[in-house]
Amino acid sequence: MSTESLRIVWVYPDLLSTYGDRGNALILARRAQQRGFPVEVLEVRSDQRLPASADIYLIGGGEDGPQALGAQRLITDGGLHRAVAQGSVVFGVCAGYQLLGVSFFAKGTRCAGLELLDISSDRGPSRAVGELAGDVDPRLGLPPLTGFENHGGRTHLGPGAAPLARVTAGVGNDGATEGAWRGKLLGTYSHGPALARNPALADLLLRWATGVHQLPPLDDTWSDRLRSERRAAVAAADRA
Numbered sequence: 001m002s003t004e005s006l007r008i009v010w011v012y013p014d015l016l017s018t019y020g021d022r023g024n025a026l027i028l029a030r031r032a033q034q035r036g037f038p039v040e041v042l043e044v045r046s047d048q049r050l051p052a053s054a055d056i057y058l059i060g061g062g063e064d065g066p067q068a069l070g071a072q073r074l075i076t077d078g079g080l081h082r083a084v085a086q087g088s089v090v091f092g093v094c095a096g097y098q099l100l101g102v103s104f105f106a107k108g109t110r111c112a113g114l115e116l117l118d119i120s121s122d123r124g125p126s127r128a129v130g131e132l133a134g135d136v137d138p139r140l141g142l143p144p145l146t147g148f149e150n151h152g153g154r155t156h157l158g159p160g161a162a163p164l165a166r167v168t169a170g171v172g173n174d175g176a177t178e179g180a181w182r183g184k185l186l187g188t189y190s191h192g193p194a195l196a197r198n199p200a201l202a203d204l205l206l207r208w209a210t211g212v213h214q215l216p217p218l219d220d221t222w223s224d225r226l227r228s229e230r231r232a233a234v235a236a237a238d239r240a
């Protein structure tokens, strides 16, 4: 951790905050506080400088226009690049995932990404909307991922990025893999918000940020129940 408290930045809530992704900041803050970490959550709008000294950066989903604008401002600002160079954790969802890559499509135009993850996104044959589930890269030691996806883009991984999960329901990157990670950067197509639906993923980000490898367990009955209900619903829909 960079300071006495765990500093979480919610990046550009005015542009990249659709589909309830702001809940990811609430979940991280709460789970950290329950383990006794003092937490500061900063909401940094797109007309403000992005501090480079935070521990975790959260970037949410967005429509094409705000996504392109957000990427341009993050490139010009440079704060996220400095933070990553210093070892900060970055969690991007959907638009916030795509813009971490080399390039993405928005409103029919190829846009430059931040080049922090070795991925690039183009457009798929149709919009991917619905439940998304996958078996997570075993190196991350997480249970299956569940979430809700809503995107037109398809994402291709280069050799520098590993898939976050193998898809068992939905589309994710391309129908085969979902999300990507490298070092302490992780991206997913999963809304929900992702960290409410996948508390073990929230704890992975907290372990990366704090360096504490054994976090005391919390009562995750409600999210476990939601996860199993959604998995059962997806399985039933597949059988129908």
Ligand code: GLN
Pocket: 060, 061, 062, 063, 064, 067, 093, 094, 095, 096, 150, 151, 152, 153, 154
């Ligand atoms: N605009 C992007 C796409 O459609 C991301 C959408 C989102 O963030 N939900 O692929």
